[in-house]
Amino acid sequence: MAATEIARQAGEGARAVPLSGHVGFDSMPDQLVNKSVNHGFCFNILCVGETGLGKSTLMDTLFNTKFEGDPTQHNQPGVQLKSNTYELQESNVRLKLTIVNSVGFGDQINKEDSYKPIVEFIDTQFEAYLQEELKIKRTLHSYHDTRVHACLYFISPTGHSLKSLDLVTMKKLDSKVNIIPIIAKSDAISKSELAKFKIKITSELVSNGVQIYQFPTDDETVAEINSTMNGHLPFAVVGSTEEVKIGNKMVKARQYPWGTVQVENENHCDFVKLREMLIRVNMEDLREQTHTRHYELYRRCKLEEMGFKDTDPDSKPFSLQETYEAKRNEFMGELQKKEEEMRQMFVQRVKEKEAELKEAEKELHEKFDRLKKLHQDEKKKLEDKKKSLDDELNIFKQKKTAAELLQSQAQQAGGSTTLKRDKERKNSGFL
Amino acid sequence: MQATDQREPYMELQEGSDSELWQSEVITSFYGNMADTAKTTHPQPAGRPEKGAEFGYVGIDAILEQMRRKAMKQGFELNIMVVGQSGLGKSTLINTLFKSKVSRRSVMPSDEERIPKTIEIKSVSHDIEEKGVRMKLTVIDTPGFGDQINNENCWQPIMKFINEQYEQYLQEEINISRKKRIPDSRVHCCIYFIPPTGHCLRPIDIEFMRHLSKVVNIVPVIAKADTLTLEERDFFKQKIREDLRVNEIEVYPQKEFDEDSEDRMINDKIREMIPFAVVGSDQEYQVNGKRLLGRKTRWGTVEVENTAHCEFAYLRDLLIRTHMQNLKDITSSIHYEVYRVRRLNENNTHPSDQPNGHSNGVPTHEVLSHEM
Numbered sequence: 001m002a003a004t005e006i007a008r009q010a011g012e013g014a015r016a017v018p019l020s021g022h023v024g025f026d027s028m029p030d031q032l033v034n035k036s037v038n039h040g041f042c043f044n045i046l047c048v049g050e051t052g053l054g055k056s057t058l059m060d061t062l063f064n065t066k067f068e069g070d071p072t073q074h075n076q077p078g079v080q081l082k083s084n085t086y087e088l089q090e091s092n093v094r095l096k097l098t099i100v101n102s103v104g105f106g107d108q109i110n111k112e113d114s115y116k117p118i119v120e121f122i123d124t125q126f127e128a129y130l131q132e133e134l135k136i137k138r139t140l141h142s143y144h145d146t147r148v149h150a151c152l153y154f155i156s157p158t159g160h161s162l163k164s165l166d167l168v169t170m171k172k173l174d175s176k177v178n179i180i181p182i183i184a185k186s187d188a189i190s191k192s193e194l195a196k197f198k199i200k201i202t203s204e205l206v207s208n209g210v211q212i213y214q215f216p217t218d219d220e221t222v223a224e225i226n227s228t229m230n231g232h233l234p235f236a237v238v239g240s241t242e243e244v245k246i247g248n249k250m251v252k253a254r255q256y257p258w259g260t261v262q263v264e265n266e267n268h269c270d271f272v273k274l275r276e277m278l279i280r281v282n283m284e285d286l287r288e289q290t291h292t293r294h295y296e297l298y299r300r301c302k303l304e305e306m307g308f309k310d311t312d313p314d315s316k317p318f319s320l321q322e323t324y325e326a327k328r329n330e331f332m333g334e335l336q337k338k339e340e341e342m343r344q345m346f347v348q349r350v351k352e353k354e355a356e357l358k359e360a361e362k363e364l365h366e367k368f369d370r371l372k373k374l375h376q377d378e379k380k381k382l383e384d385k386k387k388s389l390d391d392e393l394n395i396f397k398q399k400k401t402a403a404e405l406l407q408s409q410a411q412q413a414g415g416s417t418t419l420k421r422d423k424e425r426k427n428s429g430f431l
Numbered sequence: 432m433q434a435t436d437q438r439e440p441y442m443e444l445q446e447g448s449d450s451e452l453w454q455s456e457v458i459t460s461f462y463g464n465m466a467d468t469a470k471t472t473h474p475q476p477a478g479r480p481e482k483g484a485e486f487g488y489v490g491i492d493a494i495l496e497q498m499r500r501k502a503m504k505q506g507f508e509l510n511i512m513v514v515g516q517s518g519l520g521k522s523t524l525i526n527t528l529f530k531s532k533v534s535r536r537s538v539m540p541s542d543e544e545r546i547p548k549t550i551e552i553k554s555v556s557h558d559i560e561e562k563g564v565r566m567k568l569t570v571i572d573t574p575g576f577g578d579q580i581n582n583e584n585c586w587q588p589i590m591k592f593i594n595e596q597y598e599q600y601l602q603e604e605i606n607i608s609r610k611k612r613i614p615d616s617r618v619h620c621c622i623y624f625i626p627p628t629g630h631c632l633r634p635i636d637i638e639f640m641r642h643l644s645k646v647v648n649i650v651p652v653i654a655k656a657d658t659l660t661l662e663e664r665d666f667f668k669q670k671i672r673e674d675l676r677v678n679e680i681e682v683y684p685q686k687e688f689d690e691d692s693e694d695r696m697i698n699d700k701i702r703e704m705i706p707f708a709v710v711g712s713d714q715e716y717q718v719n720g721k722r723l724l725g726r727k728t729r730w731g732t733v734e735v736e737n738t739a740h741c742e743f744a745y746l747r748d749l750l751i752r753t754h755m756q757n758l759k760d761i762t763s764s765i766h767y768e769v770y771r772v773r774r775l776n777e778n779n780t781h782p783s784d785q786p787n788g789h790s791n792g793v794p795t796h797e798v799l800s801h802e803m
Contacts, residue, residue: 016558021530021724024752025509026562029502031756033495038690041494064489093492136775141764219504280490284497292611303607 037092042145043283044098044125046177048118048169049154050106051076053184058152058239059099061252061263062275063088066241067099076104079117098146106165115169122148122176126298133299147295149286150213150278151177154184155234159193161200170210176294178213178286180278181205186236186269187254187261194236201234215277216285229277235270238263506565508615509755510596512647513570514589514639515624516577519654524622524711525570527724527735528747532713533557533570550575550588571618577635586639593618593647597770617767619758620683620750621647624654625671625706629663632674640680646766648683648758650750651675656708656741657726657733664708671706682706684754688761701749707742710735 047055051074060066067086083100100121105114125147132143153170155162173179181201183189189197205212212233215226240263244253252263263271278286307327513521525533533555556569571592576585596617603613621643625636632640640649651671653659659667675682682705689695712735715722724735735743750758 015556016560017529017531017533019530019559019561023528023530023559023561024747025507025559025566025755026564027752028507028564028566028755029499031753032502033499035756035760036498037495041491062489088489088491090489090491093495095491095494136772138768141760219500221500275490280493281497283491283494284501288501296609300608 037094039141040094040096042096042098043287044100044146044148044150046081046100046102046118046122046148046151047154048102048105048151048173049184050156051104053154053156054239055101055152055154055184057241058154058182058184058237060241061239061271062279063097074104074107076107078108079103079105079114081117081121096144100148111165114165115172118169119172119176122173123298126176126295127302129295130299130302147290148177149283149290151179153179153181155181155201157183157185157188157197159189159197161197162204167204167208167210170205170212171208174211175297178289178294179210180213180274181234182270182274183234183236185238187238189236198232198234198236213286213289215282222281225281226277229273232270232273235274235277237271237274238269239271503563503565505612506567507755508567508569509759510569510571510616510618510620511750512573512589512593512618512621513624514573514576514621515654516626517574519624519626520711521572521622521624521654523713524624524652524654524709524743526713527711527743528750529559529568531557531559533559533568550585552588552592569616582635585635586642589639590642590646593621593643594770597646597767598774600767601771601774615759615763617762618647619762621649623649623651625651627653627655627658627667627708629659629667631667631670637674637678637680640675640682641678644680644682646770648685648761648766649680650683650746651706652746653706653708655710657710659708668704668706668708683758683761685761688765704742704745707746707749709743709746710741711743 045059047059049055052071056067056071063086065086065088067084080103081100082103083098085096085098088095088097102118105118108114129143129145129147132138132140151173153166153173155166170179170181183194183197183201186194215222215230217223217227217230238254238261240252240254240261242252242254243250244255244260244262246253246260246262251265254261254263262268266272511525513525515521551574552571553574554569554571556567559566559568573589576589579585600613600615600617603609623636623640625632640651643649653664653667653671656664681687684698684701686698686702689698710726710733712724712726712733714724714726716725716727716732718725718732718734723732723737726733726735734740738744
C-alpha cells in the first residue's frame, strides 16, 4: 500500500504570482453577493428606552413602513420585550427585520432589575445560536439568526445628563451587543443645549467605561465618513410618519405652531445620519461584530463555565468527548442521587403518615373505652338506685303486712263492731 | 500584481465563439443581476406606495455593497486538488487555468524524470490578484497516483489528506477561543484526469471516483483531448457518463444539491457536457494575427480557448467564473458537515443516540440545556 508524504511548500507565506491574462475570479465577490441575495438577510434591532420616547415611531420612520402595534401604557408591572419580525424587500434584496421593543422600561418605582430581562433576552438569542452550532446534525446556513445586531438606546431629552438607570443599563449591555445611543425627541432641545448635552453624555459614558459601538474606520472607502459620524454620537433624532407640504414637496415632519421640524433635514436633526450609519453603511459590520466579538465572548464564557478547556491540539476532540462523558456521568450521578433522595423522602412521609394514623386509631380506641366505662358506671349507678328502691319497697311491704297482721290480731281480740271491721276490711282492702 | 493584459474583458467569450453557448447566457444573466443592484432604483418597501425615489428609499440594498467591500478586503481562498496519472498534463492545465506558473512542475524540470515510489501529496499556495480581488490559491498535487504496478487503495492517501483537512477545520471550530477567521484548507474541488483512451472508464478511475465523490466535489476531465476526434470524444463522453451512472457516482454538480429550478437548469446543461475534454498549454502562438494559447503541431494549432477545439473554456468558467462560490458552499455545508457528524458520533458510545433529523442525539445537548 502506498504511504503518504505530505509536504507543505511555502506554507503560510504563499508567494505572490503574477497573472499573464484574465482569469476571471474577479467575479468572486459577485458570486458571493449573489448567493447572499438568494439567501436573504437578517437584521435584528433592539430598542431600549423609556415608554413614550418614540421608539416605535422612529422604527416606522427609518424603514418607511407602518409596523403594527399600539402605543404602550405606562402601567406595566415589569420590563418585557416584544419582538416582531417583518419581511422587507427593496429591489432584489430581501431583509428579514426583527424589531424588539422594551415595554415598560423605566416605568416601575423600583428600577433595580429593569436591565435583567433585556440581558436575558440577548443571552437567550446567543444561547439558541450556540445550541445550533453545537448540534451534531446542524443546519447553520439556513438558520434564522435572531441574535441582536444593534441596540438603539433611547436617551430622554432632559438636556442635563444621563440618568443613572441609563448608565447602569448601558454598562450591562455594552459587552453583549453593539450599543448606539440616540437622543430621542430631540426637537425638545435647542441647538446650544444639544451640543452641551452631547458632550456631557459622551464624557459620562467614557468616565463610566461604557463601550458604545464605534463605526469602523479601517476600510478606506468608508473610513472618513465613519470617523466624522463617530464624532456626532449620540445622534439626536426626531421621528415622524406624518407628512407635511414644504414648498412643493411632501416631507416627513412634525408641525408645531412655531414651525416645522423636518425629519430628513440635516440641520434639524441627525435622523439622516442615523439612517446612513445604521443601514446604508454599516449594517454588515454590525452583523459581523455581533458574530465575531459579542457572540464569541458569550460562547467562550459559556463553554468555560461548563468546564471545557482548550488542551493540546492533538487530543482536543478526545478530551472534549471525555469532558462530555465526564459531565454526563456526573449529571447522571446527580440525577440518581436526587432520585434516591426523593425516594427516601417519600418513604419517610409514608412512615409519618402511618404513625399519625396509628395515633389517631389509638385515640379512638381510648375514647371508646372511656365511653364504655362511663356507660357502665352509669348503668351500675342506676342499678344501685333501683336496688335501693326495691329494698325500700320490700321494707314497705313488710311493714304493711306487719301492720295488717296487727290489725287482724286486734280484731280477733276485740269482737268490735262489724262496721269497724268492715271499715277496716275496707281499709285493708284498700291497702 | 495586476494582470497586465488588458485585451480580455470578462465578456471575451462572446467575441470569438459560437452562438449557442450556455456559459455566455449564464454570465450575462449573472451580470445582468448585478446591474440591477444599483442604488438609485425603485425601492418597494412593504406596504408603502411609491412616492418618489428620495422619499421612499430606505437603503437596505446598500448591504450588498457593504458585503462586497468586506469580501474584497478579506480576500478569498480556493483549494484545488489535481489527481491523475503522471504525464496527463495536470500541472500544465493548472497553469493554463490561472494563467501563471503556479505549478511547481514547470519551475523545476528535473522533477519530470522522477516517478515517485509512493503517492505524495504536495500542496503549494499562491497569492494572486485580479482587479482588486485577492485570492489565495492552493494547488494540491498528487504525483505518484496510479503510477505503481499495484494500485490497490491508491485513493486512501488522498482520502486521508482530505479528511485531515476537515479534521483541522473541526479542531479549530471547537476551540474555546477561536480565531476570527478560521483558515480554510479544505479541498473545495478535485479535478480528476481521465486518460484519453476513447473506450470507457478504467477500474482505477471508477474506484477512485466512487470513494471520493462522497467526501469532495469531483470534476472529471478528459486529459489531452487533442488526441481524440470529435466523434470519438462524444462517444467517450457518453460511455463515461454511462459508467458513472451505473456505478452511482455523483460528480459535481451533484443533482441532489440543486437548490431551485434555475439552478437545476444551469446545472443540467453542465451535466450534459461532463466530462470536459480539455487541452492545456502555457505557450502562445500566432493564429490569425492574434496571440493565443495553444499547441502547435505540424497539422495545425489547437487553440486552448477556442470552444470549437476543446472545452477548456467551459471548465474554466465553471470552476472560476460562475461556480466557485458554489463549490466552496457545498464543501463547507455538506461534505464538511457529513464529516463532522461522523466524527462527533464515533466518539460517542452512548446507546441512546437517535440520529434523526430533528433531535441531535448527543448527550451534550442534554448537558447544555440542563446546566444552564
